[in-house]
Amino acid sequence: MTDSSHEDRPQQSESAWSAVVSLALGVFSLVMSEFLPASLLTPMAHSLQVSEGQAGQAVTVTALVALVAGLLVTSATRGLDRRYVLQAFSIILIAANLIVYFSPGLGWLLFGRVLLGVALGGFWALSVATAMRLVREQDVPRALSLIFTGVPIATISAAALGSFLGDMLGWRNVFLIATGLAVMTLVVQVLTLPSMPPQRPTPLRTLVDVLARPGIGMGIFAAMLVFCGHFAFFTYVRPFLEQISGAGIQSISTTLLAFGLANFTGTLLAGRWLEHHLRLTLLTMPLTMGIIAWLLVTLGGFSLWTDALMITLWGLAFGAVPVAWSTWLTRVVADEAESAGGLLGASIQLSIAAGAAVGGVLFDAQGVLGTFAFSGTLLLLVAFLIATRVRTQPVPPVGHTDGIHP
Template identity: 40%
Template sequence: MTAAALSIDENKPAAAWAAVLSMALCVAMLITSEFMPVSLLTPMADGLGATEGQTGQAISISGLFAVAASLLITTAAGKLNRKWVLVATTALMLLSLALVAAAPNFAVLMVGRALLGICIGGFWALAAAVIMRLVPQGDVPRALALMFGGQAIAAAFAAPIGSYLGGLFGWREVFWALTPIVAINLVWHVVALPSLPVAQKRDVLGMLGLLKRPYFQRGLIACMLSWGSAFTMFTYLRPFLERVTGVEVTVLSILLLILGCAGFIGTWAAGRFVKGNVAPLLKLPALVMGGATAGLLLLGFSVVAAGLFMAIWGAMNTMFSVIWMTWMSQNVDDAPEAAGSLMVAAIQTSILLGAVVGGMLLDSFSIQATFIGSIALAAAAILLIGDGRKMLKPE
């Protein structure tokens, strides 16, 4: 790509940051839409006549389609202006929410979640590359932190509000309530995003070339283990809190609110401290979140202890994405779209497998077995990452 294609007109900084904010709202709605079944798992299962483990696959099916979309988007979109690709993915999210809310049975629910997966894969595959074009290189970590501030908003309010409103009005009404916000975001994209033409078409060969880089291979595997650990636990957090901690819907909503509000601390810390050499930071997500999961497993019968460990987990959760996307932007800056596609495919595969394996452990053994599986994956990630230096590109 030419230098001109990697940056927008520097005389329009307001338009660039407005676009970053628009993407932050899209992140909030994507994460809310993707993981809302976590806070509504029990009533959704009851309403659709399925087990909790089966309903958890509503997350894994979106992950499966996100993997496919993330790998194909840069090839399928060809030289289409990336602004309009992002607009199209947001429109697809709107359609998905309507299908899920109106789903008369489990099959239609899964179709809606599959469409959401296409949106997730397409958006995230392009997100980091687009951010790198919206702001100067030195501002990329700050812009990523701002974009992932949408993750903090979703984590803070989506799960507890979804859980609470689901108890009052029903889970379908919660999904319907998201549709006008996504519609507003769709219009904001059209207004705020600058034209983002593609100078050179990316293809599968470019991604295969990246996979030949040893440091990138190690990074992808470590990223997958870390995310797999996180979502083996998070997907089935509600059953744990109901069965082990013994909470009702009101206390459950408060605990989820604590987890989410802690994410704002993580967002602030990411914007302040994630800069320069990220190697020492790469193992922090697996270390801190895995440790918090172990704390829940040991002391989760106490509401106070559960709240404390969920706050720790939530704070690191919002730093997680910034740390790994900053690693990508610094070490694969010559092919950001291809790297973004592979990163998203790796993350979504991990979320998919985490939901599948966690659900199998839950249905076949116990919720404690699901959490033990999460801790094992975190330990594997920590061992692979080490000091992180083997995951940096050669000087």
């Protein structure tokens, strides 16, 4: 049987951009729902009569379940049409938000967030492989950049609109609005997603087989380190602005908004750049972010304007990172993009937790500058790792040198 990496690719004029937009809506709905509790923590805790720390587990449990779901979804749904699997995740998202809306206590709240983790991890695992089947091969980077624009838009919406609407309408109604967005996403997916039968069986051992390919494990590890360095930095941006830059709440809000807009711009622009400069992008983004972190460590506090500018530039650089690593995946493991996507998604979820946790330990021990120094050092080291060890050419299965399956 021949390599299936190009099976089901659209013909020259058949890139299904409306279906790609439906995936972007899915990303937006899922990521916004994931981070809403961060902006609604205090009213949620008071309403449910629990501590803010307990309510905060609504984010933690979602990330942990998403990690596991991302690894298992490919093999668990290996006989199902991908159109229906993606639509099922939107239905699960709707159910999850409704359970949170009606939750009488912490237990029901966490159950709803567990369901969200299933939808989130599963959707991320399939999104890259789905994009490969919806557009022409040369359009994949642009399709991924469009899909990933849902992330910064959702992050900004969860932080800004979440807190504003929560104060005006109550936190439960914010989740009801999120449910409405999920319903809209489902409708668009039903109208636009074409039939996508599974290309071939993907048993659970495929995860191990993919990692066994030369350079794949190193690439996944490098991606995880980049995301870890980012979240160690971004989690503690506000304390840096407060303690080092001397910023007030208005300046902090303006800087974070600028960061989000720059992040959106970087994501949107990454598609065309990655069509011809994949390795350069993989290398340049963490290198730039590492330099910015060390500039803030050494020069931070000299001027609020320059601090805000460097944080905004970080957002621009990081905007290209998720698109770049997803594009890398489509180049090096095109024939097993679903399994590789699950591995990449799980590594990112793990890096979110690890980056925030290690950054927190360093923050308590050495302050925010210690956390930023760790982030900058890690990113500079991973840039060297990418330059010397990460492959960007297709990697055939172990035992095959021509990409042809027997």
